[in-house]
Amino acid sequence: MQSKSFSIGIDIGGTNTAYGIVNRRGEIQEQDRFHTTDYNTPEKFVAALYAKLAPHIAQLDQEAINGIGVGAPNANYYTGEVRLAPNLPWRGVIPLRHLLEEAFGLPVTITNDANATAIGEMTYGSARGMRDFLVVTLGTGVGSGFVANGQLIYGHDGFAGELGHIIAVRDGRPCGCGRNGCLETYASATGIVKTAKAYLEQADQDQVQIEGPGTEDWLIPVWRNTGEVSSSGIHKAALAGDPAAAEIFEFTGKILGQALADAVAITSPEAIILFGGLAKAGDFILKPTKLHMEKNMLAVFQNKIDIVPSGLSERDAAILGAAALAW
Amino acid sequence: MQSKSFSIGIDIGGTNTAYGIVNRRGEIQEQDRFHTTDYNTPEKFVAALYAKLAPHIAQLDQEAINGIGVGAPNANYYTGEVRLAPNLPWRGVIPLRHLLEEAFGLPVTITNDANATAIGEMTYGSARGMRDFLVVTLGTGVGSGFVANGQLIYGHDGFAGELGHIIAVRDGRPCGCGRNGCLETYASATGIVKTAKAYLEQADQDQVQIEGPGTEDWLIPVWRNTGEVSSSGIHKAALAGDPAAAEIFEFTGKILGQALADAVAITSPEAIILFGGLAKAGDFILKPTKLHMEKNMLAVFQNKIDIVPSGLSERDAAILGAAALAW
Structure with missing residues (x-):
């Protein structure tokens, strides 16, 4: 058994949310997407996300998962919050990191979706090197x-x-x-x-x-x-x-x-x-x-x-x- | 005798050039300024700068001087050149670092004047910390x-x-x-x-x-x-x-x-x-x-x-x- 071999990447967009379980080589093992706009509160959204991911996590063993990274509009790396995001269906200040950590029992890191994409491009895409x-x-x-x-x-x-x-x-x-x-x-x-x-x-x-x-x-x-x-x-x-x-x-x-x-x-x-x-x-x-x-x-x-x-x-x-x- | 106890800071502006000899504690020992616009070529400017600084350098002993740092409009840290600076009296691409190193026989680092100011503010001014x-x-x-x-x-x-x-x-x-x-x-x-x-x-x-x-x-x-x-x-x-x-x-x-x-x-x-x-x-x-x-x-x-x-x-x-x- 390999410990901490996977991490979960979640991309929350104004229209769609995509998620995947990724191994250390950057290969996506499982992925899917759904409409962000189907959930009128962040709590319902997190519950739905957990329901979708839980079977995959159980299959891999929670111990094998290092943590969750999230890209979302207006997400703040330092505070773990999403603040005043004009393109999300939820208003105000959302304690997204806290909600996800409560639901998943895993460490969560968040940043805005564009920053997450920049890290993706730097690691695997057009910005390598x-x-x-x-x-x-x-x-x-x-x-x-x-x-x-x-x-x-x-x-x-x-x-x-x-x-x-x-x-x-x-x-x-x-x-x-x-x-x-x-x-x-x-x-x-x-x-x-x-x-x-x-x-x-x-x-x-x-x-x-x-x-x-x-x-x-x-x-x-x-x-x-x-x-x-x-x-x-x-x-x-x-x-x-x-x-x-x-x-x-x-x-x-x-x-x-x-x-x-x-x-x-x-x-x-x-x-x-x-x-x-x-x-x-x-x-x-x-x-x-x-x-x-x-x-x-x-x-x-x-x-x-x-x-x-x-x-x-x-x-x-x-x-x-x-x-x-x-x- | 302390070796390498001083460095020379030069600020080249569109109107005036200021220079000073600075010790490691950030105290300016000698300083003066003159009109940049008095010199119609960068070569004449560098020669004049050397003539002004040479007596001070001789007094301190050249060995005591670590190097020269220059802030100038459009100066490039990587290439040592000043390129196409609209506010300087000299046109085209000026190999400023090279000209200064030739004249002074000291290592020269250049960057644009605003970057030099930012380093000054970070080290000694409003941006400390x-x-x-x-x-x-x-x-x-x-x-x-x-x-x-x-x-x-x-x-x-x-x-x-x-x-x-x-x-x-x-x-x-x-x-x-x-x-x-x-x-x-x-x-x-x-x-x-x-x-x-x-x-x-x-x-x-x-x-x-x-x-x-x-x-x-x-x-x-x-x-x-x-x-x-x-x-x-x-x-x-x-x-x-x-x-x-x-x-x-x-x-x-x-x-x-x-x-x-x-x-x-x-x-x-x-x-x-x-x-x-x-x-x-x-x-x-x-x-x-x-x-x-x-x-x-x-x-x-x-x-x-x-x-x-x-x-x-x-x-x-x-x-x-x-x-x-x-x-």
């Missing part, structure tokens, strides 16, 4: 994990890396955090949908007509038929050659690139790793982001900083990073 | 030194901390760096003068009249008499109760506070230390900066981050920080 880099997660919200001198930067009270809440557009769109113009209201999966809706409402108002072959996936006809638009729908339309989708990605990349240029001025990273739903659009988002980052960057940084997609599957990176926290 | 803080220098330009986990963050290639070149106002004022809207075009000693000139030209156009007692230091009459305005003149006017000067500080503090709120989101510091010419205006600049930083900050950071003036004299901080580099 790098000592200074930035991971930007483009999911329901926008997060970031900032590594300097090979160390994750938590800041004085554990909240460093809130790149999603720098003001990208002064007096811009309202944000879940109560302010206006935050980067995540533009450059997240939900942000790009807001941009697309504004674009499509304008197209309706201007009575823009769409012609030609192969337009069934294009945004304007889909919007007129269904009244709906999604992040993956925008990507699908871009793949089908829709110029509207390309314009929407261009706008999104411009806002993101401008914000990254500012982040570079402060942190001087070797590379920026883009992760999460929106990053899956590949060059549709990477190209305009890179273009506008370069255009807005101080000369000393130009043409030196790679923007690279994550080297890990979305599900794995956060689980692996969270699990790595527990070792 | 802090592990996560930001020093922002408000001089001819705006610089910053960013310390996390007790370490100065140089970034991947030594250029971290260029807070002066985050875009504070999109498509704003032209900057010496070739871009537009950089923080330093607003929140430096030169930036506040630009703000004042725009304000005073508008006042002339609007034919604003100034009445009442004690207005001789006020900006509008001084401007109309002399056609000139300076950073210290704005401070003087504010002290004399000039509402125009107060408005100019309010505007400057607003731009600076907004930028600091974004820097806080990325770095989560314990405190921000303001240093340099503009910081000498005390509450005139500190109050609006703090107000607008708080207004623009994510809830998790509010009312937790001090903005404090430097704990060192302007001349001493950079010399001490530069000298500390050499130990």
Whole structure:
């Protein structure tokens, strides 16, 4: 029998929660995901998580498990709390580490989801061997994990890396955090949908007509038929050659690139790793982001900083990073 | 005889250069300053610096001197070069470390002036005992030194901390760096003068009249008499109760506070230390900066981050920080 051979990585997102049992070589033994939004209190959420994991833990023997690492929005490494997370279904201050330790009887380490992803990228992904880099997660919200001198930067009270809440557009769109113009209201999966809706409402108002072959996936006809638009729908339309989708990605990349240029001025990273739903659009988002980052960057940084997609599957990176926290 | 008891700290600014010989207890033995702008090439500058320091070095015995530390705009810790510094009188890439080592025959360490100041504040000033803080220098330009986990963050290639070149106002004022809207075009000693000139030209156009007692230091009459305005003149006017000067500080503090709120989101510091010419205006600049930083900050950071003036004299901080580099 090997003792302390496994740790549990849990990635709590605004929409989904993913978890996995990971061995010391970084191999995920068991994993699954479920909707975070199915649970209206953190207590119910933790109880459900325990119910899902308990059979696996029992099978391995609790003694073999080193601990639990958790990545969650606004989770604080120092206090073990999740505070005022605008993208989670639960309000206020949640003693997440305490709730999990009570339920599981195992030591728990928490940090925000982007920090967990940064640890995952550094250990197993695109940032292997790098000592200074930035991971930007483009999911329901926008997060970031900032590594300097090979160390994750938590800041004085554990909240460093809130790149999603720098003001990208002064007096811009309202944000879940109560302010206006935050980067995540533009450059997240939900942000790009807001941009697309504004674009499509304008197209309706201007009575823009769409012609030609192969337009069934294009945004304007889909919007007129269904009244709906999604992040993956925008990507699908871009793949089908829709110029509207390309314009929407261009706008999104411009806002993101401008914000990254500012982040570079402060942190001087070797590379920026883009992760999460929106990053899956590949060059549709990477190209305009890179273009506008370069255009807005101080000369000393130009043409030196790679923007690279994550080297890990979305599900794995956060689980692996969270699990790595527990070792 | 004590060997290696001293180091030389040199602070090269856009306007002035200050130097000092510092002992291990951080006491400055000899110091002086001169105009950087008197020398139109870096070679002439280094020769002049050597001529000024050589008698002091001879008196102490060269063997007693551990080395030279230099803080200079855009100086790179890794390469020893100053690259493309918009605020220095010399263009292009300057092999500053090499030039100084050739002249002095002593080991030289260089970093940017703001990083040197941050080391000075951490060792002897307002940041003693802090592990996560930001020093922002408000001089001819705006610089910053960013310390996390007790370490100065140089970034991947030594250029971290260029807070002066985050875009504070999109498509704003032209900057010496070739871009537009950089923080330093607003929140430096030169930036506040630009703000004042725009304000005073508008006042002339609007034919604003100034009445009442004690207005001789006020900006509008001084401007109309002399056609000139300076950073210290704005401070003087504010002290004399000039509402125009107060408005100019309010505007400057607003731009600076907004930028600091974004820097806080990325770095989560314990405190921000303001240093340099503009910081000498005390509450005139500190109050609006703090107000607008708080207004623009994510809830998790509010009312937790001090903005404090430097704990060192302007001349001493950079010399001490530069000298500390050499130990």
